[in-house]
Amino acid sequence: MKKYNVYGIGNALVDMEFEVEPHFLSQMQIAKGMMTLVDEKRQLELVNALHGTRHKRCCGGSAANSMIAISQLGGRSFYSCKVASDETGDFYFSDLVNNGVTTNLCDKRTQGTTGKCLVLITPDADRTMNTHLGITSEFSKTEIIEDELVQSEFVYIEGYLAASASGKEAAIYARELAHKHKIKTALTFSDVNMVTYFKQNLIEMMGNHLAPIDILFCNQDEACAFTGHTNVDEAAKELKKICKTFAITLGAKGALVFTGEREIDVLTPTVMAVDTNGAGDLFAGGFLYALTHGYSYSSAGRLACSLASLLVTQFGARLEKEQALKIKKIILE
Numbered sequence: 001m002k003k004y005n006v007y008g009i010g011n012a013l014v015d016m017e018f019e020v021e022p023h024f025l026s027q028m029q030i031a032k033g034m035m036t037l038v039d040e041k042r043q044l045e046l047v048n049a050l051h052g053t054r055h056k057r058c059c060g061g062s063a064a065n066s067m068i069a070i071s072q073l074g075g076r077s078f079y080s081c082k083v084a085s086d087e088t089g090d091f092y093f094s095d096l097v098n099n100g101v102t103t104n105l106c107d108k109r110t111q112g113t114t115g116k117c118l119v120l121i122t123p124d125a126d127r128t129m130n131t132h133l134g135i136t137s138e139f140s141k142t143e144i145i146e147d148e149l150v151q152s153e154f155v156y157i158e159g160y161l162a163a164s165a166s167g168k169e170a171a172i173y174a175r176e177l178a179h180k181h182k183i184k185t186a187l188t189f190s191d192v193n194m195v196t197y198f199k200q201n202l203i204e205m206m207g208n209h210l211a212p213i214d215i216l217f218c219n220q221d222e223a224c225a226f227t228g229h230t231n232v233d234e235a236a237k238e239l240k241k242i243c244k245t246f247a248i249t250l251g252a253k254g255a256l257v258f259t260g261e262r263e264i265d266v267l268t269p270t271v272m273a274v275d276t277n278g279a280g281d282l283f284a285g286g287f288l289y290a291l292t293h294g295y296s297y298s299s300a301g302r303l304a305c306s307l308a309s310l311l312v313t314q315f316g317a318r319l320e321k322e323q324a325l326k327i328k329k330i331i332l333e
Helices: 022-027 040-049 062-072 087-098 134-138 159-163 165-180 192-206 220-227 232-239 279-292 297-311 321-332
Strands: 004-009 013-019 035-037 058-060 077-080 115-121 127-132 152-158 184-188 213-219 243-249 255-258 263-266
Touching: 004 062, 004 165, 004 279, 013 087, 035 192, 040 115, 040 127, 058 062, 058 087, 062 077, 062 152, 062 184, 062 279, 062 321, 115 134, 134 165, 152 159, 152 165, 152 279, 159 165, 159 192, 165 184, 165 192, 184 192, 184 279, 192 213, 192 220, 213 220, 213 279, 220 232, 220 243, 232 243, 232 255, 243 279, 243 297, 255 297, 263 297, 279 297, 297 321
Parallel strands: 004 077, 004 152, 013 115, 035 127, 152 184, 184 213, 213 243
Antiparallel strands: 013 058, 115 127, 243 255, 255 263
């Protein structure tokens, strides 16, 4: 048995979530529903202008949320990332470890500013992110621990790494190590802006037809933007050419899962959404947990959709452990 079910890599960001009205986004010239990279000055300007309800901060970043989900469900996950030796970095490390995730952050950290993500939630449950990467923009293959990676069943790569040269290099390095040691690979597109502005980097991160990604995670907007199709079924046909299997999330309609042999339509429970932040991350974490514990793609899809549907009914990018375990018991046991 491998030491870890999943080894994740991605940007380490402390999430700060606020409820806001749509007019605030317009007033501050913020692109709604997108992740936008900003400098520290701009992020501070936005924080100082906020008067909405603030929720608790937590260690985040797309892949970190997925690794925490795996741990909550009873799996074993490792997360390679980069934070600074500041108060925010100390908080990030403690929160990650307290959620059961093993990490490279036990090693000495360098001076700098830990990245932060300002998450703005509007009444339609949409999430808009303005992110200052800080020191995580310097994430590189130096932070990847090969001895731990080879003890994993899957390597999970966050698409946000496409935004930096060193991040892209680290993603390619991790994928190549996984291929060398016959470890399965998974990648998430993360955000439609990554596809729009960094598509070529994502393609390089995914590799070529000789060693395709084992699982691709994306939502319907990302799938269509990447393939150039407006119809998700046509997009799915194109994705079959570049990865072995995939899961396309469809919001309230559930997910379209391709097993490598057939497509499965997975329905999701009908809920009243208040916050979609982290839903895709939790979907991926739940999906990978199920696959690495012997369950089928169909069961993985049902677990992932059920977890995500509960998450969007509350604020924050993760469930409580007890909530995750309750859904796991209903779906898998």
